[in-house]
Amino acid sequence: MSEIDNSKDYAAVQQQVEQLRREIAEHDYRYYVLDRPSIADSEYDALFAELRRLEQSHPELITADSPTQRVAGSPQSELATLHHDSPMLSLDNAFEPGDLDDFDRRIRELSGAEQIAYTGEPKLDGISLSLTYVDGQLVRAGTRGDGRAGEDVTANVRTIGSVPLRLRGSGYPARFEVRGEVVIRKADFEALNEQRWQAGERPFANPRNAAAGSLRQLDPRITAKRPLTLFVFGVGEPRATGALSHWQVLQWLSKWGFRVSEPLRSLSGVEECHRFHQQLIEQRDELEFEIDGAVFKVDDLATRDELGFTARAPRWAIAFKLPAREATTTVRQIVPSVGRTGKITPLARLEPVDIGGVTVSRASLHNADELARKDVREGDTVMVRRAGDVIPEITDVVLDKRPGEAQPWRFEERVRACPQCGAEVVRLAGEAAHRCVGGLSCPAQLEGAVQHFASRRALDIDGLGEKIIEQLVAKGLVRDVADLFYLRHEQLAGLERMGDKSADNLLNALARARRSSLDRFIYALGIMHVGEVTAQRLAAAASTLCQEIAPADSADDSRGASVLLRQYLGLPEQSHITSEALLRIMAAPVEELEQLEDIGPVVAQSIVRFFAEEHNRGVIERLCAAGVSWPEPRQPGGSAGEAGGEQAPLSGKSIVLTGSLQGMTRSEAKAAIERQGGKVTGSVSRRTDYVVAGEDAGSKLSKARELGITVLDEGEFTQLCSKDC
DNA sequence: AAACCTCGAGCTCT
DNA sequence: CTCGAGGTTT
Numbered sequence: 053m054s055e056i057d058n059s060k061d062y063a064a065v066q067q068q069v070e071q072l073r074r075e076i077a078e079h080d081y082r083y084y085v086l087d088r089p090s091i092a093d094s095e096y097d098a099l100f101a102e103l104r105r106l107e108q109s110h111p112e113l114i115t116a117d118s119p120t121q122r123v124a125g126s127p128q129s130e131l132a133t134l135h136h137d138s139p140m141l142s143l144d145n146a147f148e149p150g151d152l153d154d155f156d157r158r159i160r161e162l163s164g165a166e167q168i169a170y171t172g173e174p175k176l177d178g179i180s181l182s183l184t185y186v187d188g189q190l191v192r193a194g195t196r197g198d199g200r201a202g203e204d205v206t207a208n209v210r211t212i213g214s215v216p217l218r219l220r221g222s223g224y225p226a227r228f229e230v231r232g233e234v235v236i237r238k239a240d241f242e243a244l245n246e247q248r249w250q251a252g253e254r255p256f257a258n259p260r261n262a263a264a265g266s267l268r269q270l271d272p273r274i275t276a277k278r279p280l281t282l283f284v285f286g287v288g289e290p291r292a293t294g295a296l297s298h299w300q301v302l303q304w305l306s307k308w309g310f311r312v313s314e315p316l317r318s319l320s321g322v323e324e325c326h327r328f329h330q331q332l333i334e335q336r337d338e339l340e341f342e343i344d345g346a347v348f349k350v351d352d353l354a355t356r357d358e359l360g361f362t363a364r365a366p367r368w369a370i371a372f373k374l375p376a377r378e379a380t381t382t383v384r385q386i387v388p389s390v391g392r393t394g395k396i397t398p399l400a401r402l403e404p405v406d407i408g409g410v411t412v413s414r415a416s417l418h419n420a421d422e423l424a425r426k427d428v429r430e431g432d433t434v435m436v437r438r439a440g441d442v443i444p445e446i447t448d449v450v451l452d453k454r455p456g457e458a459q460p461w462r463f464e465e466r467v468r469a470c471p472q473c474g475a476e477v478v479r480l481a482g483e484a485a486h487r488c489v490g491g492l493s494c495p496a497q498l499e500g501a502v503q504h505f506a507s508r509r510a511l512d513i514d515g516l517g518e519k520i521i522e523q524l525v526a527k528g529l530v531r532d533v534a535d536l537f538y539l540r541h542e543q544l545a546g547l548e549r550m551g552d553k554s555a556d557n558l559l560n561a562l563a564r565a566r567r568s569s570l571d572r573f574i575y576a577l578g579i580m581h582v583g584e585v586t587a588q589r590l591a592a593a594a595s596t597l598c599q600e601i602a603p604a605d606s607a608d609d610s611r612g613a614s615v616l617l618r619q620y621l622g623l624p625e626q627s628h629i630t631s632e633a634l635l636r637i638m639a640a641p642v643e644e645l646e647q648l649e650d651i652g653p654v655v656a657q658s659i660v661r662f663f664a665e666e667h668n669r670g671v672i673e674r675l676c677a678a679g680v681s682w683p684e685p686r687q688p689g690g691s692a693g694e695a696g697g698e699q700a701p702l703s704g705k706s707i708v709l710t711g712s713l714q715g716m717t718r719s720e721a722k723a724a725i726e727r728q729g730g731k732v733t734g735s736v737s738r739r740t741d742y743v744v745a746g747e748d749a750g751s752k753l754s755k756a757r758e759l760g761i762t763v764l765d766e767g768e769f770t771q772l773c774s775k776d777c
Numbered sequence: 778a779a780a781c782c783t784c785g786a787g788c789t790c791t
Numbered sequence: 792c793t794c795g796a797g798g799t800t801t
Contacts, residue, residue, distance in 0.1 A: 508784085517783045549782060551800055733785065 065106060069113050072103040076119040077218065084213035084281070085311040117189055117218040122211045123276045131268065134194035134204040136182055137229050138288045141199055143347065144365045146372040149326060152348070155370045156322035162367075163355050171298050172317040172328040175345035175371050176283055178235030178263045183209065183282075186227045188219040195267065199364075205267050209234075211276035214283075220309035229288030230305065233313070235341045236263045240279040249425065257435055257448035258378065259342045281341075283313040290353055297351045318351065329372050336374065345373045375408025378437045380450065383430055386417070386461045390472045390496035394488045394580075398423045398463060400434070400446060407438045415444040419484045420463035429458040472496040475665050478657075489658075491578050493532040493667035498525050501578050505533045509584055510576035511568055511680075514561040515554060523547045532671045533576075537562055537678035566679045570594065570633055573682060577672075579662045581655045590659075591685055593648050594633035597640040602632075623669075628676035633685050638663045638672075706733050707742045721769075744769045 079096055083089040089096075100119070107114050114121065146152045159168055180196040193209035195202035209215055212234065236244070236259045244262055245255040256262035266278035284305050287293060295301045299318055306312045315335070319325050329346045336343065350356050350368040359367040385401040398417040405412055415436055417423040428434060428446055433453035438444045467486065470477055475490025488494050492501055502521045506513035513536070524530040529543055539562070544555035568576075575587035582590070595604065601620050602613035617635035618627055629635060637659075645656035662668055707725050709732060721744070725732050733740065743763045764772065 515783075519782060549780095549800060554782090554799065557799090 065110060066113060069103065069106050069110070072099060072106070073118055075099055076103060077216070077220075080119060080213055081216070081220065081309055085216075085309060119217070122213075122217070123272050124207065124210065128207075128270045131203040131205060131270070133201050134192065134197075135201045136194065136199070136288075137184070139199050140180060140182055140196045140202075140231065141361065141365050143369050143371040144362075145345075146370050152325060152329075152370065152372050153322060155348075156325070159350060159355075159359065159368070162359055163350075165355070167321045168355075169297075169351040170319045170321075170325055170348045171302070171351050172319045172325060173285055173313045173347045173349075174315060174332060174339070174341075174343040175347045175373075176233040176235050176313060177258075177260045177342040177344040178233040178283075179260065179267060181205075181209065181232055181234050181267075181282065182288070183215065183230045183232070184227070185219060185224065185230065188224060190215065190217050203268065207272040208267050208269055208275040209282075211272050212280045212282055214281050214311045216309035221307050223304070224308055225292050225294075228292055230284050230310065231286050231288065232282050232284035232310070234263050234267055234280050234282050235259065236266070236278070236280055237340050238342055239340070244278065255425075258437065261448075282311065283341075284310040285313050285347070286349075291357070296353055298349050298353065298356075299351050301353075319348070325372075329374075333374055343374065344376075345371045347371050377408055378435060378447070379405045379407045379412070380433055380435050381405040381412075383428060383432045383434055383446075386423075386428070386430055386466075388463075388467045388471050390470060390488055390494065392497055392500045394491065394494065394497045395485045396467060396470065396477060396488060397485075398461070398467075400428060402434075402436065405436065407436065407444070410438065412436055412438060412444045415446045417446060420479070420486060421484055423461065423463060427460060429454065429461055431455040431458045470494060473667060475667055476661060478661060487580065489580070489661045489665050490667050491580070491662065491665075492534075492671040495525075495531070498530070498532070502530060502533055502536070504578045505536075505576045506565075507576075510572055511565040512561075512572075513558075513565045515558045516561070520547065520550060520558070523550075532667075532674075534671045534674035534678060537566065537675065537680065567681060569682045570631065570685060573634070573680065574637065577662070577668075580658045582659060586650065586655060589648055589650060590637050591633065594636050594685060597636040597644055601639060602636070621669075623673075627673060629673055630676065631682065631684060634672075638669075706740050707744060708733055708740050709744050 076096070076099055079089065079091060079099070083096075103118070104120055107118065107120055116124075144155070146155060156168065160166070181193055182196070182202070183193045184191050190206075190210065192204065192206045193215075194204050194206075197203060210217060238259060241256065241259040241262050248255050256265060262278075263280060266275055266280055269275045285302075286298070287301055287305070290298065290301050293301060293304060295304060302312050302316065315332075317324075317328050319328055325346075325348050328348075332343065332346050348370055350359065356366070356368040361367060382403045383400045384403055387399050387401060388396050389399045390396050397419065400415045400417055402413050402415060415434075417426065417428060426446060426449060428449055431454070433450040434446045435448040435450065436444050437447045463486065467477055469475065470488035470490050473488065473490040473494035473496075475488050475494060477486050478489055479486045488497070491497060494501075499521055502516070502525070503518065505511060506516040506521075516536075521530070524536075524539075524547075527547075529539065530536060539559070541552075541555050541559060544550055544558060545552055550558075569591070571584075571588040571591035574582065574590050575584050598617065598620075602616040604613070614630060614632045614635055615625075617632065617639050618625070618629070621635065621639050623629060629638075640660070642653070642656045642660050645651050645659055646653060651659075709721055721732075740761050743761055745763050745765060
């Protein structure tokens with residue numbers, strides 16, 4: 053083939069191949085090293101495809117440093133051993149500030165200098181690598197191993213985008229060794245684990261393990277798919293480069309096409325080192341890569357030579373550890389715990405360990421699947437990670453140390469009922485979590501349940517906020533939502549931030565909330581998957597339900613249906629649950645509920661389970677006994693609007709009062725508006741219907757004008773109110 | 778007067 | 792989730 057090409061064309065092809073390689077290498081550099089791509093992926097792909105095509109028709113033009121040759125070679129049966137040219141030593145560690153000061157003092161004494169110039173780099177948590185370049189070409193790469201010899205991972209390292217196959221620029225030694233750390237982004241690590249979990253493979257415990265595992269693949273094609281990055285931090289024999297300082301070495305490495313560890317600082321004296329360390333601790337969570345320390349190196353290479361080495365580490369560098377995030381310990385026990393939403397989470401009680409200054413004695417196992425996947429057992433030795441501020445997590449089980457008698461902990465077998473309230477535990481289709489259906493009465497869920505119950509769209513109990521609920525629950529004054537209606541003034545007035553006035557207000561709000569509507573009541577119960585709309589549907593359709601048990605025409609004497617339903621539900625005759633509509637909903641079987649619009653099997657199940665729960669029925673009973681009631685809905689189709697519907701001029705309107713009114717107090721005005729079916733709100737927004745402006749109206753008036761909302765003066769307002777009064 | 782609580786609104790992300 | 796307003800408690 054190439055023989056028949058005439059030489060001019062051939063030279064052109066050769067040139068084009070070279071050109072493409074240069075371009076692709078440049079884009080690789082921009083993308084992987086600078087993190088600043090300058091062309092779209094599709095354009096890059098096109099260049100790559102073109103090069104591939106040319107190389108396919110001219111195989112003799114292929115060179116080892118061609119970008120197409122990153123993934124080359126076939127799977128191996130084992131990784132060969134590789135001896136390092138100069139040993140890869142480890143670093144001495146500093147664990148507390150004093151260690152760093154000692155280090156600095158030693159260096160000042162040995163070198164005789166007043167103040168030392170250091171470089172500060174992060175100690176990336178990955179695996180160390182040595183790369184050998186000959187005449188600017190990557191010839192081999194090996195892991196650190198024991199420092200003298202590691203594993204030959206050249207084929208794998210070639211697949212890493214941030215590793216230059218051919219160096220950029222010039223001025224590099226004919227043969228030299230570059231050192232760096234191969235890491236994986238935290239986000240990529242999560243994604244990789246997710247993928248492995250989907251594929252049924254064992255997830256990696258941490259980004260370092262993921263990087264190590266990826267690099268030690270026998271098949272480079274697998275490594276190529278892993279999002280690895282190389283950060284370099286030095287060279288084997290720095291003096292061979294001709295540099296005078298470490299800083300210079302790093303700059304040159306950067307110029308030659310490497311990505312240098314970031315963040316990087318030039319520091320004068322030990323104080324700045326401390327500050328850098330502190331900064332790293334603060335930035336830690338925001339960094340893309342996991343780090344486990346700060347590395348400080350004497351910058352001046354001549355000083356370094358004077359300092360020399362101890363048996364195992366250079367005297368001119370130190371790694372100042374960041375607070376640990378991982379530790380191993382043993383699992384004492386696994387227990388289910390109930391969260392505020394009713395979610396039941398398996399929790400491992402651990403032999404307490406110190407992880408970076410915090411004692412950890414428990415770790416979440418998230419849910420039954422996660423537990424099964426990790427197969428954590430009581431007695432296991434586990435690796436625990438505390439990332440950021442989140443709850444510690446068990447990342448790995450050390451199988452070698454598993455006691456012989458350890459048994460898998462099977463969620464379904466162990467958690468038959470809610471450990472807090474004894475209610476039924478369900479797992480809804482498609483959900484990872486198991487939940488307690490004891491909603492209204494489960495202590496673990498109480499605060500949340502009360503908050504929902506009192507919320508505006510539910511029973512709208514004004515003045516019952518987070519802090520008050522917290523206290524009521526903590527003092528045992530409220531054990532379920534029904535208790536709210538039995539609260540007395542003297543019980544309330546003693547609470548923090550709850551004086552006479554607030555107590556009165558709350559009691560008034562409770563009194564008002566007793567008269568509600570069926571749909572709000574249903575919604576307030578907080579049945580899983582029953583929101584406002586579903587609650588409305590249930591309320592509207594109530595009278596059609598349970599016709600078999602209690603036919604509508606038995607309503608000759610209107611007691612008839614209720615009696616039948618109560619019997620069916622097994623309620624006592626003197627039960628306070630008198631609403632026929634509610635009884636029909638409570639007694640409705642799954643099949644009937646499923647007939648309703650927007651209610652499928654999941655929601656229907658959830659409703660039936662809720663009302664089947666003894667605790668929940670008890671709470672409903674007591675709510676009704678406390679006088680919580682509503683107008684019975686009529687016929688299926690016919691609904692709401694009764695007396696007051698249209699006449700009330702402010703019905704459903706939202707009104708803001710601002711400034712002071714002459715003829716009435718603020719609260720009189722509020723009461724007047726409420727009598728007319730309106731609602732007084734605090735701030736002006738698009739959803740405000742009227743703003744009533746009194747004397748000295750302020751910012752709210754201007755905002756109302758801005759939004760084009762009707763502004764009423766006092767005269768207009770009283771007129772509006774008096775219309776029907 | 779200052780501190781604190783609740784509520785409503787609007788924003789962002791899911 | 793954050794903010795500001797309004798109202799209450801300390």
